[in-house]
Amino acid sequence: MSEPKRLRPIDSSVVPRDADVATFLRAQRTDDLELVEVGLLGVPLDAAAFKGGTRGGPAAVREASRAIRAFNPKTNLSPFEQAEIGDVGDVPVNILDYARSMGLIAEFVAGLRRAEVNPVTVGGDHSVTLGVLRGMAADRPLGVLQFDSHADIQDVFFGTKDSNASVMRRATEEGLIDPSRVVQIGLRGTRFAGSGDVDWGRDAGFTVIEFDDYEEMGRAAAIETILRVLGRGPTYITYDIDGLDPKEAPGTPAREPGGLSMRDSQVILRSIYDLDVVGADVCEVAPALDPVGLTATNAANLLFELTCLVANTRSKGR
Amino acid sequence: MSEPKRLRPIDSSVVPRDADVATFLRAQRTDDLELVEVGLLGVPLDAAAFKGGTRGGPAAVREASRAIRAFNPKTNLSPFEQAEIGDVGDVPVNILDYARSMGLIAEFVAGLRRAEVNPVTVGGDHSVTLGVLRGMAADRPLGVLQFDSHADIQDVFFGTKDSNASVMRRATEEGLIDPSRVVQIGLRGTRFAGSGDVDWGRDAGFTVIEFDDYEEMGRAAAIETILRVLGRGPTYITYDIDGLDPKEAPGTPAREPGGLSMRDSQVILRSIYDLDVVGADVCEVAPALDPVGLTATNAANLLFELTCLVANTRSKGR
């Protein structure tokens, strides 16, 4: 680690965590992208085909992240010591015009790319990821680690090609991601059409770890698989909060019981610092569906882990 | 009253109100429009520009309407004795395609019109009303009684011409309603642009009873104004649930304190049986925003009053 960073989070030993405006991880809210290496942003999109409410995700995660302290218990380092981290605000999406909103996300993230800011995003529904990947327009297709209960590989959903049910298929077709460097983990739940809900990705080259597989192989083997498949290239992590068991994330439109735990997620995310994680997101938090606020608490903790990974990559000069 | 109707609600003295499938007012769920004179339908649309959640309205109102008994305490008559009333299901709107959804609503209501069924609709956000009015395509422009905290006369909202903020303007421009036979009641709340949020309608000929006016003139004078302005022509009633004070309807995206009470609404609605009410709706119920369920309870009671009015009109042979 080098000299102290200019962007520091609010010091919770001086300003109590209840106090002041809520930002992601208590980072400074700034529009000056020159100052920023890792940009935390929100996308209050709400286009899920069932229940909805994900537009409230960014606000709820900002509030819940008041509780997050600055140091990771595994590395005993703070991401704020590894990179300049700022809360760069939200993409001003338009609920009435889904197609335009997808464009706005891509534009916003493209602006971050031009300023050499790595994005860590809080959705919004999972179609947010597609907009972000379009905006990142990486030099080469990205590898993807996807935590999810659904494969999101529908071709068309309710007559629409862009949706939270089609993200991984569109991103593959558009060459944004490299299917041989995709790992999906946690898939489960009742299906629209049997194995058809999963097969496309497997056929395209995705490494698919359904929850049944995960339980059978064990956590260590799963980590090994992730490290092997994603290897040294640039990697993007997308965490659909419904990848968690609903007892840990009830505040999401498509609850699928029998899934991953926060513990699983923490251990996996803390075991892959060898990857070059260039961007990440947490999606599908719908706070109104969870009056207890557990979903936002867990999403805030995942946001922290993801930010640690991206800050770590950045500190390596990549 | 004439011979008994074929369509009867579930008898709550035999089947307890907790039991069986929830339909609007415990009416029979039927797709056979030949049997129906007054059709209760839902439109789970969710295009509000803030917060959202209105797609859950129809389901929540069906559940809450388990509590509604069949007789009106004013007339001591049951709408089920005045007309054949059925729950005709929901319009299968598409959350990902707002424009198409507006078309689907109009088509569905047009189908009712062809079968000579009068629609009583539960939204969905307030743009539902525009779709319904397009589908009704009445022989002559309808008069409208609008309970609301907002005038809904924005020209363009978030770049879109059809939205819940523009319903009354579009309906006027399209000749669906007769501005000289429009009464808006309950308007209030902070504004985007001062009196500009209300003026267009007033200029177009609407009779505008802001909440300040209502309080000053009193309930009796308001009723008199409604009866006078709407007179003998066909009338449509739209009840945006945010017309109620948020203490009676917190489950709605745009809460505006200082508004109408259920008591005000009940007395007004029970005092206008001289009108020819050919259709009606209750909109903007977002159940996830109200864990107490008061909003759905009140919406179900309003649905009952509106159904009584439409059934009464129907029983007069109009």
Next chain:
Amino acid sequence: MSEPKRLRPIDSSVVPRDADVATFLRAQRTDDLELVEVGLLGVPLDAAAFKGGTRGGPAAVREASRAIRAFNPKTNLSPFEQAEIGDVGDVPVNILDYARSMGLIAEFVAGLRRAEVNPVTVGGDHSVTLGVLRGMAADRPLGVLQFDSHADIQDVFFGTKDSNASVMRRATEEGLIDPSRVVQIGLRGTRFAGSGDVDWGRDAGFTVIEFDDYEEMGRAAAIETILRVLGRGPTYITYDIDGLDPKEAPGTPAREPGGLSMRDSQVILRSIYDLDVVGADVCEVAPALDPVGLTATNAANLLFELTCLVANTRSKGR
């Protein structure tokens, strides 16, 4: 006022209101009826025909009554200075055996009567009142002031003669109450059978102030009517919490919008100290239906007003 009473509530300026076991109005919990003049009791019965949950009423009202201070803002006196007041516990009703439970209530209250304790009861559904009246077995039929949205005069309800829908009819038929000294106030709501839901009482001699009547006559005239009809004989007050508008009492099985306010209730109850109130109850609080807890708060405040009235009667030596 005479010498200090032996039974004192917990002093909230010493023991904070969050602290210690919750009793009704922070009165002492005692089984020694010799010490008691006014006995506060609970009846966790749950036999309502819709939704239910009223068995939780006594516990919730005890908790909520932590907030009640000892002095009435109208008289500036404390009921604890006017009478020996104790929390005498709950009737051990049997949810699986409704008929037996009704007997248990009557037995428990008969025990209070033998010890010359005036009962103030927290239900439980409204059939609790019938059990209490049977137990009181007053020398002469009692007058009754009933706050309610329903008349509770069904002959048979779901095949049963004793139920919360039949209380006032049974009590009249059994000679427990004097129909010429009954005032029902606040009646409203959709009906099972038109005016049949109300007529029996009116025909039997009840003075019925439907909510429409109340609004028309005004609060002062209503108070005058109550005082006139109930006059000098022994009076019982029963407050079905659904007499309140659901915005003030959503936690009850049968919400009926458009009703009485707490303000109405407080003013009325504070204006009838000339009556000889020998017993009272608050019923139909179902706390699980109101996560905000407003219903229990308001029920606790009503319990306080009722206790003031009974203590006042007792202090007059009656």
Next chain:
Amino acid sequence: MSEPKRLRPIDSSVVPRDADVATFLRAQRTDDLELVEVGLLGVPLDAAAFKGGTRGGPAAVREASRAIRAFNPKTNLSPFEQAEIGDVGDVPVNILDYARSMGLIAEFVAGLRRAEVNPVTVGGDHSVTLGVLRGMAADRPLGVLQFDSHADIQDVFFGTKDSNASVMRRATEEGLIDPSRVVQIGLRGTRFAGSGDVDWGRDAGFTVIEFDDYEEMGRAAAIETILRVLGRGPTYITYDIDGLDPKEAPGTPAREPGGLSMRDSQVILRSIYDLDVVGADVCEVAPALDPVGLTATNAANLLFELTCLVANTRSKGR
């Protein structure tokens, strides 16, 4: 699999899952038993001795089952392809008369039996199971697989012989079930009388897998035990939702921490297709105790697994 079935669930790729009347698993609501092979029914009974609220179970599970898709992720088959499945409505129980309600359940299920419909029931408290077993009146005593935290073998509970605490004892005594073919799994929790809360069943021949046993033997051995004990005869599965750990099912009257997970349940239920499951139920869902709605979500998923098992049995021509 044979020709397409006549009864199809609502197609969620056409009618969004928010839309239209809620039925169990989106099956068609029908009273025409001739059409039905597997009948989904509700029993809104509420006779539990503590807290209650289970009468709301069927309505909540219908709502939550909007989220269930038609295909099982293990078999990649849909139960709707294996059998004619209909929502046959609710038993019209009488909350005021527990004994009569028990009779009504038995009668309703007897009607299904006469029409050769296999019942899959949603309670209601666990005494529902006793009514169902009486109605099924199978040619020979049924085997039972019971997921539960309590053994339900009390002789008398609150002076009553039929109750949710006595189901398994009564069913054994009445010869409805074969104690040598009973497996109880998940038992745990504080007790009324030490091992007396469990011993009767063990003595009668039940195979009892307390949660301690389950953890020690492991899931695979438990499945093996279930398959071995229940073998080839007709089997009934009853799932008391309090068998789940309360973190997965807080909405139930008797929460017992330290229990089964949904994952455990899913794997077990997906591993016993060799059994002949002729009927099943999920009981003790009390939605008002769980504002997050997780309990109903999980119950709906269990309902799906149980329906798959019964439909599979039916497809085998048994």
Next chain:
Amino acid sequence: MSEPKRLRPIDSSVVPRDADVATFLRAQRTDDLELVEVGLLGVPLDAAAFKGGTRGGPAAVREASRAIRAFNPKTNLSPFEQAEIGDVGDVPVNILDYARSMGLIAEFVAGLRRAEVNPVTVGGDHSVTLGVLRGMAADRPLGVLQFDSHADIQDVFFGTKDSNASVMRRATEEGLIDPSRVVQIGLRGTRFAGSGDVDWGRDAGFTVIEFDDYEEMGRAAAIETILRVLGRGPTYITYDIDGLDPKEAPGTPAREPGGLSMRDSQVILRSIYDLDVVGADVCEVAPALDPVGLTATNAANLLFELTCLVANTRSKGR
């Protein structure tokens, strides 16, 4: 009105109200006091003697104020056109050290005074007001308009002289306020010691409008009294949210039924633009006690009205 202000709120017709960091009224968050004329600040103090939770007030009101538009429906002007308004953050109070926290509030507000910034504060419990008044240290004692259910004139409360129960007494004794220019409105609720809960203020010269008085005199007379008593000197307005009836503000530690409505409050606050309002606050919002969020919604609307008044005073050059 003069040239456009530099500080503008987020434009809700461009950035949706769900998006970006939540500030009070969507004002800009700034620490540069040179830019600011009216400073919106939070004080997350939590020293109430019952229940507590008021430390969460500022965060919840910031979130709820996303819904507030920039124009007042009475004046059709925006406070943002009348003054430079900024969100200046929160006082970093110390929950473990009440005395020190009181000092920190006074220091923070003194800093605003030195920068000629008028404070509009969101509490925190009502003792916040005492800290603010100490910090304002006006040239002459301020007049005070207090909306409240309690007089807050206890000498000592739980052994402490500074508390939310003693604010008005301490402020008077310290010469911070002019008792002849104090109006208390809305007082009601059960009392610790009869009229002793109110008398001290009345004796000191306060004009006390108990809720009973308010109802009797009517709203217009109350406004007239306020204008007359407060007259032309500098005035501070403190709004204890428990001045509202709990049906409009359940999220507060000391609910007192039978109180003011939002409508009352809005009309009063919109009728006193002749006063010179130099500072204001809203206190006692405890969001965890109100899962519906109505309290925060209403507090945000009151914050808007108060900000309008202070901005209006500022625009007059005072």
Next chain:
Amino acid sequence: MSEPKRLRPIDSSVVPRDADVATFLRAQRTDDLELVEVGLLGVPLDAAAFKGGTRGGPAAVREASRAIRAFNPKTNLSPFEQAEIGDVGDVPVNILDYARSMGLIAEFVAGLRRAEVNPVTVGGDHSVTLGVLRGMAADRPLGVLQFDSHADIQDVFFGTKDSNASVMRRATEEGLIDPSRVVQIGLRGTRFAGSGDVDWGRDAGFTVIEFDDYEEMGRAAAIETILRVLGRGPTYITYDIDGLDPKEAPGTPAREPGGLSMRDSQVILRSIYDLDVVGADVCEVAPALDPVGLTATNAANLLFELTCLVANTRSKGR
């Protein structure tokens, strides 16, 4: 076991668990310490530095403990058969004066000690433990088994030496506990200062089982470690409810995902009857943060396990 005890809990087979005043584990509420061997007490303190609400812990746990039956499923014995157990009320702490409150706790517990009553306490925030340990003033320093996600070894927190973040450090420094006989289990979560959040205790001699360690070593090894380190001397057990994963205890100020389960806790606590447990507590329950009430349910179950351990120690004559 010897003759029956005089203090018996309410018999739930006679008085339903909904009925009567709520006490800890339905024990008798008594101030007569002569009767008591194990005293259950509450401390409604609320000094946590974030969110707060723990003052509501004792009331919520009393309510939730209605559900606890009297027999432990492991021993099949009841603590009420092993010791005289009473609910001895709450310490009357003063929210406005933290230092004084700490003294009040110590005084109250010292009173218990003089009467030879072993305390089992329900907090309140975790600083309660420090007050209790001071009051116990054991002859020799106690061993401590601490379930927690935080080590609570900060020297100074927000400028204060006594706080919930410093309990274990102060207790060590004051000689109240023996650092060589301390086991901390479950530590995890983001940190203020890296390993500095844990090191002090480890350096002082604590045996620290972070959650990572626990998972690696397994439950059996952890139990072995606990038994070995704590050995035969007097032991105190403190259970900070945030030691549980937030999915099992969301109602606490500092949720740390990825933690202990109730099952873990039950098995551990049921495996250490060889220890001499002379006192215990459960802290940090903040019921308003958990509208589902799961936290209180689990805390009540932990209270039962802890009471069993202390009663068992007492029955051994120690």
